[in-house]
Amino acid sequence: MKVTSADIVISAVKPEQYPNEPFPEFALAGRSNVGKSSFINKMINRKNLARTSSKPGKTQTLNFYIINDMLHFVDVPGYGYAKVSKTERAAWGKMIETYFTNRDQLKAALLIVDLRHPPTKDDIMMYGFFKHYDLPVIVVATKADKIPKGKWQKHLKVTRETLGMEKEDETIVFSGETGQGKDEAWGLLKKYM
Ligand SMILES: Nc1nc2c(ncn2[C@@H]2O[C@H](COP(=O)(O)OP(=O)(O)OP(=O)(O)O)[C@@H](O)[C@H]2O)c(=O)[nH]1
Numbered sequence: 001m002k003v004t005s006a007d008i009v010i011s012a013v014k015p016e017q018y019p020n021e022p023f024p025e026f027a028l029a030g031r032s033n034v035g036k037s038s039f040i041n042k043m044i045n046r047k048n049l050a051r052t053s054s055k056p057g058k059t060q061t062l063n064f065y066i067i068n069d070m071l072h073f074v075d076v077p078g079y080g081y082a083k084v085s086k087t088e089r090a091a092w093g094k095m096i097e098t099y100f101t102n103r104d105q106l107k108a109a110l111l112i113v114d115l116r117h118p119p120t121k122d123d124i125m126m127y128g129f130f131k132h133y134d135l136p137v138i139v140v141a142t143k144a145d146k147i148p149k150g151k152w153q154k155h156l157k158v159t160r161e162t163l164g165m166e167k168e169d170e171t172i173v174f175s176g177e178t179g180q181g182k183d184e185a186w187g188l189l190k191k192y193m
C-alpha cells in the first residue's frame with residue numbers, strides 16, 4: 001500500500017479515550033524491545049513516528065496511529081521486561097485485556113516475535129490469548145536482518161512449532177531495518193480491511 005499520510009491520533013490508557021472512527025484497526029503485541037514500534041515505522045515509511053528505543057519499555061500507552069485516513073495501527077506496550085513492578089504488570093494486563101477483548105474495530109493482532117530465538121513463554125501465552133478470543137493473529141518474525149537469509153526458514157519453523165501455531169495462521173519474516181516482508185505484510189492486512 002502506498003502510504004500518503006500517517007499521524008498519531010491519541011495515546012490512550014482507557015476505552016473512553018479510544019478513537020470513535022470505524023476504521024479497520026491492527027494492534028501490535030510482543031516482548032519489550034522486540035521491534036513493535038519499528039514495525040509500524042517501517043510499514044508507514046517514517047523514521048520515528050512511533051517512538052523507538054534501544055532500551056525496553058519505551059511504549060507505555062496504547063498509541064493510535066491513523067494511516068491514509070482509513071486505518072489505525074495501535075502500538076502497545078511490550079511484555080516480559082523484568083524490571084517491572086507487580087503493580088505495573090497488573091495495570092498492563094488490565095489495559096491489554098480491556099483493549100483486545102472489547103474493540104470492535106480490531107481486525108487482527110500482529111504478534112511480533114524475534115526470528116533469531118524461539119518464542120518465549122510470554123509469547124506462547126499471548127498467542128494462546130488471541131486464539132482463546134478468536135482474534136485473527138498474524139505472527140511477524142522480525143530482526144531477520146540479524147541472521148543469514150539461508151537460516152530464515154529453519155528459524156521460522158521453530159517459531160511456528162514453539163507457538164503451536166495453527167495451519168491457517170500466517171507468519172511473515174520481517175526486518176525493521178531493511179523493510180524485508182513489508183509488502184507481504186501489507187498484502188495480508190489488506191485482506192482484513
Ligand atoms: N537490526 C534490527 N534492529 C531492530 C529491528 N526492529 C527493531 N530493532 C531495534 O530494536 C530496538 C527496539 O525497537 P522498538 O521498535 O523500540 O521495540 P518495541 O517492541 O516497540 O519496544 P517497547 O516499546 O519497549 O515494547 C531498537 O533499538 C530498534 O532499532 C530489526 O528488524 N532489525
Ligand SMILES: [Mg+2]
Nearest residue numbers: 036037058059
Ligand atoms: Mg515500542
